[in-house]
Amino acid sequence: MKKVITGERLYNYEEEAIELLCGTVKKTLGPKGSNAIIDHSMFSPFITNDGVTIAKNIESEDECINTILTLAKEASIKTNEEVGDGTTTTLVLLESIFKSGIKKIREGLNPNILKKELDEATKEVIEELKKESKDPEEKDYLNIASIAANDEKIGKEISSLYLRLQQKGAIKIEESETNETDTEIIKGYTFETFLASPYFLNSKEEQTFKKPYLLLVNKEILEIEEISEVINFIIDKKVPIVTIAKDYSEEVVNEILSLNFNKVTNVILLKMPEYGLHQIEVLNDIEILTNAKLIKTNDEINLNNLAKCDEIKIDKKEVTIINSKQKEKVEKRIKELEEKLIKEKDSYEKDFLNERLAKLTNGKGIIRVSGVTITEARERKMRYDDALCALKSMNEGVLPGAGMSLLKIHDQIQVKSNGYALLKDALNQPFIEILKNAGIDDKKIYNEIKANDYSIIYNTLEEKFEFIKEAKIIDPTNVVINTLKNASSIASMLLTTTSLIINEYKEDNKINLNSEL
Template identity: 40%
Template sequence: MKKVVIGEELDKIIKKSLDILCDTVGSTLGPKGNNSIISSSSLPAFVTDDGVTLARNIESDDVCVNSVLEILKEASIRTDEIVGDGTTTALVLLKAIMSNANDLIRCGMSRYEVKKNLENEEKMIEDLIIKESFKPDDNALKNIATTSSKSEKIGETIYQVVKKIRNIAGVTITTSNKEETCVKYFKGYEFDTNLASPFFFKGTSSIKLKNPYVLVTSESIYDIEKLSNLINKSFVDKRNLLIFAADYDEDVINQVLSFNYDNDLKIYLLKNPEFGKRQYLLMSDLLEICNCKEYKNQFSYDNVGVVKEIVINKDKTYVYFDNNLAAYIEENKSNLEYINDEFDINYYERRISMLSDGLATIEVGGKTISEARENKMHYDDAIHATYSALEGVNIGAGYTYLKISSTLEDNCILKNALCVPFRQILKNAGLDVNTIEKNVTFDFKKIYNVKVDDYEGIDSPSVLDSTKVLIQSLKTAVSIANILLSTGSLIINEQIKNIDIDHDINI
């Protein structure tokens, strides 16, 4: 049976959903925000103050409330997907916006007019945020990382990573079973290992080739005799040979394995592990790295490349090189303008990182599994906030929203909502909100640093927010608010138990 909810009953359900989600997540905002314990049937209970993690785990037994919660979660999840931080701020803003909007609707303003005003105000405030932003120096980047992670140690680690790896696609964060966190840097190119035969490992788990010859082709190799000149050259020059192709005939594989058994110099056959366009991109990268031309049927010495070192493990193959690829990198960067799919963009950016700065893996430790998981969430927040801050930063601690609020007309819907993040940060720290707000808004020449419980001047603030995060948090909150304001009914498909099939059911 279908249940239809409209009018005041729907408004109550939306308000209840906002209270459940936004109050729970909002209590974690700021350096002295509260933690929450999350328990689920699939994982051990753990402690976190990560907004998007909390939001994803909040549900209700009330099917109507739960339906609205799923829509509201979009506010945090979408913000996290785009900028990786600011999820809690988005939900705090959302509740305040909905409260102000509903007050106006009760006073007679139409929902359409409220929505239109919200959209116009959001664009105006976005411009004001950009106007207040500035380019971060090294100290500002470190402060961003520290503020987002709520830890000076994590902030320092993230700052060092961002200085070395200029694109977030080149950074991977994982948990480890050790107490201490470590960062591993890899200056080179990696891809999934796809050896033509496991017998190439010959009892070892890793193959290391120093200055090997490399042949790259998009074709399958069916006749090893066509490459006899290359094999002879490799033998005469006393260099190992790596062939990278689409596939190999079984006879070719057996002949090469037999050759390796009888000789000290080795030939290794790798297959292209990618599919579709990515096959071509991987092959193109290897051709540039090895400084050679693609082999097509007819062998020439232009087809032979050389690299510094290749390490083939059972899972990954690592290529170390030292040639300059600046022109090729710029060509790939320009191609990014024509790519819209986020998955493909990340793949391009990771390739560019490998070809330029390399990769970094942050292995996050902790004394317990729960601590390691919580630490990883802080590292995730900090890495996204810091990379997004490269485009610009604003004074943090709710100051930027609060200052912009003071410049808006009293009839602006977002005027009061913009003050809420500032107040929530202070409230979570158990501070005198009214007194501190009066002191800050007196001349807007200082902010309150909750972490050290003191004021500091705006000329050299230690609390900063990414401009991109501030804008996206507001954008997402306004977007979800507009969806809720335009919602006039909620339809629930309910399962009815123990129904007498002889009776009709009205839908």
């Protein structure tokens, strides 16, 4: 049975959903924003002030409100996926636009006309933000990371690593297995270890081969005779070899293990990393880096198609290939990946491309985050994640932070229509909310900023004014633009929705799991 909700009932449900979502999350905005405790059915409860994490965990017992919540959450989730930061600001803007918009619709304004006007206003503001944007300086990376993490020490650690990797490097944030937070840069092309048998490492934690050979086979190796020429060669030359193939028969694995055990050979059989199209891309990277031929038939398994590397390191988690002989080919591959990255829209694919670029350029960074308790470690890891995402968003420039860039446009924009009025009313809300959460009079601060013609900014953490040219409080332009764009988009969708259709379940149709069979 379907239930249809329209008119004033729908508006009321939408208002409740927006109030529940935005009203909860917006309290965390700014350096003095509050935290939320989130219960988890499988793990311990944890504390966070991360907007998107809180938003994802907000639910209602009312199925109508829950349906609207799911749609409204997309604004913050999409911002997080696109730029990794600004989720709370998105919801602050969404709440203001929606509340003002629903008031206009109740007064009789056509929702579709309002949407068109709002879209026009949003485009104009985005163009103004782009004009105000400036290229980041080196010090801006520390400032951006510190603000995103709400912690200067975290900001310093992650921005330092980010700059050492010359901004191209992939950085992985993980929870530490010790009581210390540490950073590491891994040079070379790395991928996950898939041993054909655990006995290839046996009691050794890792194996490092100097000047090893590499055999790259895009098929299963089922008989030892298929690789006999290669095995005889390495026995004769007494050199190590690493083989990467789709899979191996039990006969091949046992034969090679026997030769290794008797110290006749030093061979490691690896299965291919990744899956599907990603597997092919990684194999092509390795092929270019090492000058190995990606073998597809038995006839191609010969000495001519072997590659020699500078070093291959293998442990139980990761394989690292280092080779410096194919610089021209690698540079060409890097340019190809950079061009793909510019065109790619999917955040998951962007991360995959960034990681591969890092492996081919300056290496991969790892930060292992510790905490006194699991809850603290998890919360600190989220802060590192936020800082990293903010750093990645700096490629399109930076703007004054603390809601200042939107506040300035709020004062300057001309109201050409009702849609412009909605957006104008929303643009000063992040500024107001940051100060409100700190218990500071926003009107007093605003009057001082306006009297100084926006040449100063208010540092909420230290509770003092600073000259905007010298201030450390900045936001990535990309983050500010995406918060506005996503808030406006979801608000428009909600304002132009005239009906809600949901499944209605009757109590007597539900299965009683406690009843006897």
